[in-house]
Amino acid sequence: MKVAVDEDRCAGHGMCLTLCPEVFSMTDDGWAVADPGDVPAGLEPAVREAIDNCPERAIREID
Template sequence: MRISIDSGVCIGSGMCALTAPDVFTQDDDGFGTVLPGKEDGAGNPLVKEAVRGCPVQAITAGE
């Protein structure tokens, strides 16, 4: 599963980092980002929850 965050849509709510801190973090400006090496999701079951929980649907996860 390939994970990405659209930086043009992200509002920096931090829900992704709170939901799946092993995969997501926030950059220096407070916007969500995928941790280096975690772009494939590594089978983390919380990634789908983070996608659903994003208030502006900035996160995509797919093949």
């Protein structure tokens, strides 16, 4: 599983970072970014929760 944050939709709420700081971080400008690598299997539930709870629906699973 890999995830990406749509920078055009992200409003910088930080919900993803709160739910899974091992995968998500915030830029100096206050926008969320996702680690470009594969999500470790043990973190997939937290990442799915971040996807489901993003207020802007800016996070998506990618191939």
